[in-house]
Amino acid sequence: GTGSAAAVPINADFDIAYVTPVTLGTPPQTLQLDFDSGSSDLWVFSSHLPTSQIRGQQIYAPNKSSTAKLLDGHSWSITYGDGSGSRGNVYTDNVTVGGLTVGSQAIECAQQVSSSFTTEDHIDGLVGLGFSTLNTVSPKSQLTFFDNAKSNLDSPVFTADLKYKQAGTYDFGFIDEAKYTGEITYVPVNSDPGYWTFPSSGYAVGSGNFTASSISGIADTGTSLVYLPTAIVTAYYRQVQGATNSRSYGGYVFPCASTLPTFTFGVGAARFTIPAAYLNYAPVTPGSATCFGGLQSSSGVGINIWGDVALKAAFVVFNGGNPPTIGWAAK
Numbered sequence: 001g002t003g004s005a006a007a008v009p010i011n012a013d014f015d016i017a018y019v020t021p022v023t024l025g026t027p028p029q030t031l032q033l034d035f036d037s038g039s040s041d042l043w044v045f046s047s048h049l050p051t052s053q054i055r056g057q058q059i060y061a062p063n064k065s066s067t068a069k070l071l072d073g074h075s076w077s078i079t080y081g082d083g084s085g086s087r088g089n090v091y092t093d094n095v096t097v098g099g100l101t102v103g104s105q106a107i108e109c110a111q112q113v114s115s116s117f118t119t120e121d122h123i124d125g126l127v128g129l130g131f132s133t134l135n136t137v138s139p140k141s142q143l144t145f146f147d148n149a150k151s152n153l154d155s156p157v158f159t160a161d162l163k164y165k166q167a168g169t170y171d172f173g174f175i176d177e178a179k180y181t182g183e184i185t186y187v188p189v190n191s192d193p194g195y196w197t198f199p200s201s202g203y204a205v206g207s208g209n210f211t212a213s214s215i216s217g218i219a220d221t222g223t224s225l226v227y228l229p230t231a232i233v234t235a236y237y238r239q240v241q242g243a244t245n246s247r248s249y250g251g252y253v254f255p256c257a258s259t260l261p262t263f264t265f266g267v268g269a270a271r272f273t274i275p276a277a278y279l280n281y282a283p284v285t286p287g288s289a290t291c292f293g294g295l296q297s298s299s300g301v302g303i304n305i306w307g308d309v310a311l312k313a314a315f316v317v318f319n320g321g322n323p324p325t326i327g328w329a330a331k
């Protein structure tokens with residue numbers, strides 16, 4: 001089988017995150033979920049949440065689904081790199097994404113969510129697409145939607161075609177040749193950390209020379225920005241008039257009117273260029289003349305992250321075969 005579903009930016013002004021419609025249970029309950037290759041829990045706003053923590057989000061009510069089953073004695077609790085988090089209990093039910101159905105998928109029902117989820121009313125929960133070793137359900141950890149679907153997929157892959165300020169697509173089980181140009185460059189994935197960890201071959205700032213340098217990082221659809229080693233990031237902002245690393249704003253900012261260089265990264269022999277517009281991420285506060293960069297330092301993060309700002313400059317194949325690999329193509 002295969003599936004194909006839209007990845008829609010949650011904000012009209014800048015690409016904070018993307019959501020995809022997912023139907024749960026019988027009769028179907030449709031929620032807008034954030035597909036996150038950087039985590040491995042499928043969790044939803046639910047009827048078990050205090051109403052004070054719900055601000056317009058859709059909820060999943062297992063007691064309204066004839067196919068829902070409590071996973072007795074199981075719970076989950078997750079904290080993300082930005083400090084957001086959630087926790088709750090667990091049901092299994094049917095989950096469908098873009099025509100692809102998994103029966104008996106673990107659906108982690110939130111009983112508590114952090115404030116950044118409550119205030120982000122366009123996200124009704126997450127679908128983790130990382131490796132199932134990261135799943136937080138206890139005492140028995142659960143499989144991701146992708147791992148559960150894999151044996152029924154025509155090919156054990158999913159692809160991300162994210163776009164700048166417009167809807168893109170997540171495909172499951174097939175590679176759509178119409179979504180990319182040229183060849184797909186595949187590199188090995190180290191799944192031991194539980195992320196889609198892969199080697200990048202180097203970088204260039206604007207029209208400057210390409211610096212060959214092996215950079216290990218993760219492909220993370222659930223992170224908005226790109227986080228790379230300080231040496232690379234300072235080389236980039238040296239080319240931006242008025243750029244400064246702001247402690248108050250927590251990263252590199254610059255005058256919104258600045259001309260930004262592009263940023264090129266390598267995957268094997270292939271080169272991908274992130275347009276300057278993607279790197280002028282957003283005003284630090286609505287209407288401000290100071291803007292926050294789409295490229296930030298990973299020194300405070302602990303790992304290098306190729307988030308949406310990089311992913312939307314390419315067509316990416318997450319190959320869950322044995323061994324796993326990741327493929328990057330131009331589009």
Ligand SMILES: O=C(NC1CCCCC1)N[C@H]1[C@H](O)[C@@H](N2CCCCC2)[C@@H]2OC[C@H]1O2
Nearest residue numbers: 016017080081082084116117120222223301
């Ligand atoms: O924490 C990270 N990434 C870290 C960013 C800092 C550097 C380390 C990685 N990703 C999360 C993202 O921020 C969340 N957020 C919720 C509010 C609306 C926007 C999305 C959403 O939940 C999990 C995942 O996606």
